[in-house]
Amino acid sequence: MRPSLQVEYEHNVALLDQAIEMTRDAARKNPKDPQAAQFMLAAYQSKVDLLNQVADARRFNSKD
Amino acid sequence: MRYRILLIIPVLLVSWTAAARPGKRTREPRNQQVERTTAAAPDVALSVCLGSGSLSVRGWDQNQVRVRSSDGLPIELSRPAGASNSAPARELAVVIVNMLSKPRSSCLPFGDIELDVPRGANLQLQTRDADVSVSGVAGVKVVTQGGTVSIQRVTRVVDATSIGGDISVQDSRAAIKLHSVGGSIDARGVAPGAAGDICEAGSVGGDISLAQISHGQVIVGTVSGDVSFSSSLARGGRYSFQAISGDLSLSLPADSSFRLNANLGQGSQVDSDFLLRSLLSAADKSDPLKKRGLGVQRIEAIYGTGEALINLSYFGGSVELRKK
Numbered sequence: 001m002r003p004s005l006q007v008e009y010e011h012n013v014a015l016l017d018q019a020i021e022m023t024r025d026a027a028r029k030n031p032k033d034p035q036a037a038q039f040m041l042a043a044y045q046s047k048v049d050l051l052n053q054v055a056d057a058r059r060f061n062s063k064d
Numbered sequence: 065m066r067y068r069i070l071l072i073i074p075v076l077l078v079s080w081t082a083a084a085r086p087g088k089r090t091r092e093p094r095n096q097q098v099e100r101t102t103a104a105a106p107d108v109a110l111s112v113c114l115g116s117g118s119l120s121v122r123g124w125d126q127n128q129v130r131v132r133s134s135d136g137l138p139i140e141l142s143r144p145a146g147a148s149n150s151a152p153a154r155e156l157a158v159v160i161v162n163m164l165s166k167p168r169s170s171c172l173p174f175g176d177i178e179l180d181v182p183r184g185a186n187l188q189l190q191t192r193d194a195d196v197s198v199s200g201v202a203g204v205k206v207v208t209q210g211g212t213v214s215i216q217r218v219t220r221v222v223d224a225t226s227i228g229g230d231i232s233v234q235d236s237r238a239a240i241k242l243h244s245v246g247g248s249i250d251a252r253g254v255a256p257g258a259a260g261d262i263c264e265a266g267s268v269g270g271d272i273s274l275a276q277i278s279h280g281q282v283i284v285g286t287v288s289g290d291v292s293f294s295s296s297l298a299r300g301g302r303y304s305f306q307a308i309s310g311d312l313s314l315s316l317p318a319d320s321s322f323r324l325n326a327n328l329g330q331g332s333q334v335d336s337d338f339l340l341r342s343l344l345s346a347a348d349k350s351d352p353l354k355k356r357g358l359g360v361q362r363i364e365a366i367y368g369t370g371e372a373l374i375n376l377s378y379f380g381g382s383v384e385l386r387k388k
Contacts, residue, residue, distance in 0.1 A: 001209070002192075002193060002209075002210060004210065004228065005193070005209055005210045005227060005228050008210075008227060008228040008245065008246040009227065009228075009245070009246075011246065011269065012245050012246050012268040012269045012287075015268060015269045015287055015288045016268060016287055018288075019287050019288065019308040019309065019379075022308065022309075022379070022380070023308060023329075023379060026329060026330060026379070030360075033360055035327045035329075035360035035362075035377075036329070036360055038327075038377070039308065039329055039360075039377075039379045042285075042306065042308070042377075043287065043308055046268060046287050046308075050245060050268055053225070053227060053245065054227065056207075057192075057209045057227060060190070060192065060209075061192065061209075063171065
C-alpha cells in the first residue's frame, strides 16, 4: 500500500478504535439500553468492513 | 558442470529469440497513442483494471467501444474465451498484451486510458490510485484505493468505493451507493432511475455532502465524518442518518413536512429551526434511564403533517435542522 494511503488507513483505524472505546463504555454503563449496544455494534461492524476493504486492497496490490 | 551448461544454452537461445522478434507484442514507444475499436452491444459490459494514471470513460451514440492509451502500452479489447469475434461484443475487458511469459495481464500497471462506449454500457472499473472519470453511461461500479472518482450523467446504477480518494457524483438518475473510508463524498443533482432506487453514502472519517437528492430513500452512515444534507424531502420519503461522532447539518425548505425519530447518545443534541411537536408520551419522557442522564435519549417529533420520515442515530456530535 502506498505510504499516503497507509497513513489514511491508520488514521481511520484510530478513529474506529476511539469510537469502539466510547460506545463500549456507554454500553457497559447502560446494559439494559439496546440503543447503546446498537451504537457499539455499529462501530465494530465499521471496523470489520474497513479491515475487509484493506485486505482486498492488499490482495489487489500483491497481484501487481 | 557440463550438464549445467547444456541446460543454460537452450534457455539463453529461447530468450534471445523472443527478444529479437519485433512482433505485435513489442511494447510501443512511450507517449505514442495506441487505439483499438470494436463493435459492441448497446449494453456491453466492460471491465478495466488500472494501477496508476487516469481512466476516462464517456458514453457516445455508437455501438462501438474505442480505447486509447497515450502511453504506448500494447492494449487490447479482449472478449471472454469462447465468445464470437464476429458479433458485436457483449462483454469486453481492456487488457495489456504482455511480452513476458503471461500472454495477457488483466491489470494495466499505469497509463492514461480513454474509452468511448455505448450509452447503455455497464462498467466495472478497478484502480489502485488512478483517477477515474465517467460520464453518460448506464451503470458503473468503481473500486479504487487512492484515486479520485468523478461520475456524471449515469442512468441506472452507480456503485463507488474508495479508501482515500474523494468521490463525486452529479446529474445522475440511478441507484446510488457510495463508500469512502477517508475521502470525501459529494453527491448533488441525483434522482432515482427506477422506483425503489436508493441513495446510500457511507464513510469512516470522510465528510459527506448531499444536495438536491430526489430519491425516496436516503441512507447515510459515518463513523466520524461531518454530514451535510441540503435538499427538499420527498413525500413519503425515508431518510436515515447514523454516526458515532461528527456533526450533521440538515438544510430543508421551510415548508417541509416530516416526522423525526432520533436516538441520541451522550453529548449529542438537536438544534432545530423547525418548531417540533413531541410525540412522546409523558411516561416515555420520564424514562429512568434518561432521568439519570445516562444512555440514549429518544426524540419522536413531528413538523407539519409528517409526510417524510427522518431517522437519526447519533452517538455524539451535534445535529442541526436548518430552514433554507
